[in-house]
Amino acid sequence: MDTWWRALTFTLGYNTSLVTLGAMLLAAGAGMIGTFVLLRKRALVSDAISHATLPGLTLAFIIIGLLQGDGRWLPGLLIGAALSAALGLWLVQVISARTRLGEDAAIGAVLSSFFAFGVVLITVIQSMNVTGQSGLTGYLVGATAGMLSSEAKLIALCSLGVLAAVFVMRREFLLVCFDADFARTQGINTWRVDLALLMLLMAVVVIGLKVTGLILIVALTIIPPVAARFWTDHPMAMVALAAFLGALSGYFGVTLSSVGEGLPTGPLIVLAAFVLFLGSFLFSPRRGVLASLLAHQRFRRRVHLRQGLLSLSRDEPIFDGLTLTLLKRAGYIRRDGVATAAGQAAARDAEHEERLWALYRERYPDDALHREHAGLTPIAQVLSPDAVMTLETQLLLRTEARP
Structure with missing residues (x-):
């Protein structure tokens, strides 16, 4: 209990405090961008993006490992994951726009294909003479215990950038989410706004690989906004509340994982978010059970x-x-x-x-x-x-x- 209290009060250590702040910023950004994605009725897109990062992540690991013998170089891995996620997102848009398939069918096809390809590449990596293979699984379920200070700083800076971008574009996002036709009459390019929304979502997913993993990062873009919806009808209040609940999830998840060795940070962050959702679901004064x-x-x-x-x-x-x-x-x-x-x-x-x-x-x-x-x-x-x-x-x- 003393260890948890020290983690809660940011006195457990520099790296733990930095990781906690980075996770809080990431979860706040995920909650904010997830609110707009939810209002735009594209919550499944975040699932497709997260699974589409795996092939790029593994390919980047292979290339970096062949070049320098150790594939664990975070900037290169994030770039590979981002390129792969962008490709998956582009395929979803093309399939849904140029075929008779709906967006849900396109998401299912891209999600399953990219993830299967990534699993095959993980098998290939296991047969290679490259160090750092054990650390690759941390990007699937999250791993902050071995996070370096430079990695935590990079995550915190990227999360701040996402928060700033969401704050600047909040008006355009709200107009497009609620009435795209009216937004066009106001001179807003809805295609570009949708693209910016999805790019920010992709950035959150890529940044969150090291914290919660590609399998669980999608939860941070859905659970906090859904929990916030129980408390308010005002969209900007919902955005702020989702950011707060997301930050609270990151705060409790990371601090709880520091109590004992082997406790997974990503699942604990998601479980903390679920507890907050459950509390909102049961005790919200407006829509609670x-x-x-x-x-x-x-x-x-x-x-x-x-x-x-x-x-x-x-x-x-x-x-x-x-x-x-x-x-x-x-x-x-x-x-x-x-x-x-x-x-x-x-x-x-x-x-x-x-x-x-x-x-x-x-x-x-x-x-x-x-x-x-x-x-x-x-x-x-x-x-x-x-x-x-x-x-x-x-x-x-x-x-x-x-x-």
């Missing part, structure tokens, strides 16, 4: 109470246990089921409200369709005073016209 259950219970009680008051106003017997309980708690009926004075007054008001709502639905059926739970909410809280007065007058005239 708990909030939805409570809202359903409140709605159910409102329906039973209103139906009970309508039954009182019409002298109808009430047999439902929940309805009787709610009426007793509100003081509308006595224990023997007889209505109190307050219950009689509330019943008359409920009956009057019901008639006003029925008249409103009859006179304005199209507008009534868009009124959520019309009848449960007092009509004066939904319609303007003039509209309510008009309905009151019409209801009075109808009542007087009856024989």
